[in-house]
Amino acid sequence: MGFSFRIEHHDPRCRARRATFQTPHGAVDLPGFMPVGTQGTVKGLTIDQLAATGAQMVLGNTYHLALRPGERVVAELGGLHGFMGWQGPVLTDSGGFQLFSLAAMTRINETGALFRSHIDGSLLELSPERAVEIQEALGSDVAMVLDQVVSLPGEQAALRDAAERTVRWAERCRAAHRRADQAQFGIVQGGLDERLRVECAARLARLDFAGYAVGGLSVGETPEEMYRVLEFTAPAMPEQKPRYLMGVGRPQDILAAIERGIDLFDCVMPTRNGRNAVAFTDEGPLRLRNLKFQRDVRPLEQGCPCAACRHSRGYLRHLFMAREMLGPVLLSIHNLTYYQRLLAGAREAIAADRFLAYQAEKRAGWTATATAGNRLDI
Amino acid sequence: MGFSFRIEHHDPRCRARRATFQTPHGAVDLPGFMPVGTQGTVKGLTIDQLAATGAQMVLGNTYHLALRPGERVVAELGGLHGFMGWQGPVLTDSGGFQLFSLAAMTRINETGALFRSHIDGSLLELSPERAVEIQEALGSDVAMVLDQVVSLPGEQAALRDAAERTVRWAERCRAAHRRADQAQFGIVQGGLDERLRVECAARLARLDFAGYAVGGLSVGETPEEMYRVLEFTAPAMPEQKPRYLMGVGRPQDILAAIERGIDLFDCVMPTRNGRNAVAFTDEGPLRLRNLKFQRDVRPLEQGCPCAACRHSRGYLRHLFMAREMLGPVLLSIHNLTYYQRLLAGAREAIAADRFLAYQAEKRAGWTATATAGNRLDI
Numbered sequence: 001m002g003f004s005f006r007i008e009h010h011d012p013r014c015r016a017r018r019a020t021f022q023t024p025h026g027a028v029d030l031p032g033f034m035p036v037g038t039q040g041t042v043k044g045l046t047i048d049q050l051a052a053t054g055a056q057m058v059l060g061n062t063y064h065l066a067l068r069p070g071e072r073v074v075a076e077l078g079g080l081h082g083f084m085g086w087q088g089p090v091l092t093d094s095g096g097f098q099l100f101s102l103a104a105m106t107r108i109n110e111t112g113a114l115f116r117s118h119i120d121g122s123l124l125e126l127s128p129e130r131a132v133e134i135q136e137a138l139g140s141d142v143a144m145v146l147d148q149v150v151s152l153p154g155e156q157a158a159l160r161d162a163a164e165r166t167v168r169w170a171e172r173c174r175a176a177h178r179r180a181d182q183a184q185f186g187i188v189q190g191g192l193d194e195r196l197r198v199e200c201a202a203r204l205a206r207l208d209f210a211g212y213a214v215g216g217l218s219v220g221e222t223p224e225e226m227y228r229v230l231e232f233t234a235p236a237m238p239e240q241k242p243r244y245l246m247g248v249g250r251p252q253d254i255l256a257a258i259e260r261g262i263d264l265f266d267c268v269m270p271t272r273n274g275r276n277a278v279a280f281t282d283e284g285p286l287r288l289r290n291l292k293f294q295r296d297v298r299p300l301e302q303g304c305p306c307a308a309c310r311h312s313r314g315y316l317r318h319l320f321m322a323r324e325m326l327g328p329v330l331l332s333i334h335n336l337t338y339y340q341r342l343l344a345g346a347r348e349a350i351a352a353d354r355f356l357a358y359q360a361e362k363r364a365g366w367t368a369t370a371t372a373g374n375r376l377d378i
Numbered sequence: 379m380g381f382s383f384r385i386e387h388h389d390p391r392c393r394a395r396r397a398t399f400q401t402p403h404g405a406v407d408l409p410g411f412m413p414v415g416t417q418g419t420v421k422g423l424t425i426d427q428l429a430a431t432g433a434q435m436v437l438g439n440t441y442h443l444a445l446r447p448g449e450r451v452v453a454e455l456g457g458l459h460g461f462m463g464w465q466g467p468v469l470t471d472s473g474g475f476q477l478f479s480l481a482a483m484t485r486i487n488e489t490g491a492l493f494r495s496h497i498d499g500s501l502l503e504l505s506p507e508r509a510v511e512i513q514e515a516l517g518s519d520v521a522m523v524l525d526q527v528v529s530l531p532g533e534q535a536a537l538r539d540a541a542e543r544t545v546r547w548a549e550r551c552r553a554a555h556r557r558a559d560q561a562q563f564g565i566v567q568g569g570l571d572e573r574l575r576v577e578c579a580a581r582l583a584r585l586d587f588a589g590y591a592v593g594g595l596s597v598g599e600t601p602e603e604m605y606r607v608l609e610f611t612a613p614a615m616p617e618q619k620p621r622y623l624m625g626v627g628r629p630q631d632i633l634a635a636i637e638r639g640i641d642l643f644d645c646v647m648p649t650r651n652g653r654n655a656v657a658f659t660d661e662g663p664l665r666l667r668n669l670k671f672q673r674d675v676r677p678l679e680q681g682c683p684c685a686a687c688r689h690s691r692g693y694l695r696h697l698f699m700a701r702e703m704l705g706p707v708l709l710s711i712h713n714l715t716y717y718q719r720l721l722a723g724a725r726e727a728i729a730a731d732r733f734l735a736y737q738a739e740k741r742a743g744w745t746a747t748a749t750a751g752n753r754l755d756i
Contacts, residue, residue, distance in 0.1 A: 039696075039700045039702055040693070040696060040697075040700075041697060041702050041704045043702065043703055043704070044703040044704060044707065045704070046427075046685050046704065046707070046708070047685075047688070048685065049424075068696070068699065068700055069672065069692075069696045069699070069700075073672060073673060073692065073696075076673050076675070076692075077673065077675060077690050077692045077693055078675070078690070082690075083690075083692075083693050083696075084693070085688050085689050085693070294447065294451060295451060295454050295455065297454070297455060297456070307424050307425075307426065310425070310463050311463050312455050312456070312460075312461075314447075314451065314454075314455045314461075315418070315455055315461050315462070315463070318417075318418060318446070318447045318451075318461075319418075319419060321446065321447070322417045322418075322446055322447075324417055324419050324421065325421055325422040325703060325706065325707070326419045326421070326422060326423070326424065328703065329422065329424070329703070329707070330424070
């Protein structure tokens with residue numbers, strides 16, 4: 001029960017590919033989307049509810065788990081799988097993104113980074129070797145190397161320095177890695193710069209990781225800039241390995257990335273928006289707090305099999321107005337189910353050589369509402 | 379599909395009885411416990427999770443639902459059953475308890491009560507006729523009459539006045555009631571006074587309600603005082619009708635009340651304590667935030683089939699320490715399951731003529747921990 005990656009089918013009209021990634025905890029159908037379980041839980045969902053959304057693989061956050069409850073506690077409680085009670089594949093990030101997003105609390109040099117805990121102010125050191133060690137204790141199926149992210153737009157020199165440090169750190173992570181039942185993925189950096197991205201991808205490829213991620217996107221650039229980066233970065237990544245776009249994104253971003261050859265995604269958007277009363281649908285997002293839903297007997301989306309769609313929009317609105325926990329829970333379930341259905345549809349479309357048509361249909365549905373004056377920038 | 383009440387078995391050693399209450403939305407095995415769904419949701423649980431606890435009938439709060447979203451909105455969204463998505467029996471209270479618990483915001487006279495909404499300060503009038511009207515709009519299977527509760531210990535004159543007004547209001551509720559698919563229960567008041575309680579029960583019995591409740595308990599008296607009231611009140615209530623003890627209580631209170639002839643219960647304790655990291659078990663309550671559970675790999679209770687008990691105590695503690703929604707959700711599920719299993723055990727014990735032994739076993743388990751220094755006053 002090791003790792004393997006098999007491409008089942010290429011859509012001849014674009015770079016989209018239908019693939020399967022096998023891990024010791026089961027297979028992941030690609031393109032696929034991972035819900036984010038930052039602190040060892042996808043917020044508000046039991047494991048059964050999570051499985052019912054169609055999710056196959058979930059993401060855990062090394063930074064958060066190392067601070068609380070600590071990776072030793074997680075290991076004693078059965079590793080991240082046993083801890084969460086999730087028997088499917090798990091991927092952990094390296095904390096690299098938190099070096100960036102929590103930068104005010106961070107000192108970075110070649111050795112690694114020094115964090116100040118957002119919980120109690122205590123100090124946490126995160127070096128490439130330590131990122132490997134924590135993730136091995138967590139016992140995820142896929143561990144990410146420690147990388148350095150730069151906000152966009154960035155100085156060319158800063159982007160080059162970060163990309164080169166990312167490669168050096170990747171080498172150190174590769175050397176430190178021990179667990180045979182854990183795969184390690186490299187992370188391509190380089191901002192919006194084609195030469196930096198392609199060079200970074202080529203140097204990482206030589207380290208022969210089990211998979212490769214595109215990092216440093218969704219950090220300030222426009223969607224069009226992101227798509228352009230994927231246009232030249234994805235083909236520079238090894239063809240016969242899974243390609244993972246970290247932290248992205250909106251439904252339209254995911255389809256655009258699949259078209260350009262990306263296989264795997266994670267994003268907090270379905271759960272975070274769900275907690276905030278925003279539901280994804282094929283006709284664009286619904287803001288459930290709106291008074292117009294007060295007496296609306298329809299489900300969020302006709303034909304959606306999720307637990308939320310057994311209720312009326314009016315009831316779901318009531319839950320949010322009354323500040324009932326069940327509102328965030330049900331909308332998180334709906335949105336995660338929406339993402340999984342979107343990805344399942346993408347896989348079917350690729351297999352039928354009609355991914356571009358699928359993408360166009362979805363975009364038409366989302367845009368129809370936008371032009372009807374309901375546009376939401378999310 | 380109307381209403382019926384059938385006593386299956388009397389335990390010859392006490393007043394405990396095994397019965398079945400049939401409603402248009404299904405049967406309720408008695409003695410039984412109703413989870414509280416104040417605002418049209420048992421806090422944090424989906425309908426599937428609620429059903430999985432073993433609950434057969436749930437309670438909704440007239441006062442809260444009338445204020446938000448309003449009973450007309452609930453009616454348009456399918457009545458309380460359709461609104462919540464719960465297809466089993468539903469009981470609604472009358473708002474009488476809120477006259478008491480929110481008394482600072484209330485003016486009461488013979489006509490009824492005037493509330494100030496705790497949400498927006500608007501005025502709500504609640505008369506016996508209005509309490510009937512709201513509950514008919516909500517469409518519950520069982521509606522409660524409007525009663526007047528007095529805090530204990532209370533002046534004898536105030537208790538007598540409240541008990542007599544409760545009977546007059548019960549008559550008005552009886553006269554106002556229209557829906558044939560809704561049963562109406564009377565409520566016995568009278569504080570701790572035997573003559574008042576017995577007289578109130580007798581006068582209500584003449585009105586021929588479908589069931590009778592004991593109200594005005596768990597409002598400041600000791601458990602022993604409450605048990606004594608049940609000792610003389612239950613036998614004064616019609617034998618061939620369900621007997622419901624409102625708002626009670628701790629597991630030991632429920633068993634003590636069953637012994638004295640009570641059939642039906644509701645209480646916020648399992649959900650409220652669950653949200654507050656307290657788990658009920660046969661060895662007494664566990665406070666999950668305690669550091670001693672940090673690395674505890676055991677489930678809350680061995681053999682419990684609930685979703686929480688698929689996790690370790692260490693994981694559940696982590697959820698509370700990390701302020702994750704899933705902690706309150708899982709502990710609410712566990713506690714509601716605990717209550718349902720306690721009641722299922724009581725029903726089996728009654729059928730086997732061994733209810734008193736069952737109660738003694740349970741109390742021994744709870745008390746063993748108490749004497750071991752773990753006592754919790756909850």
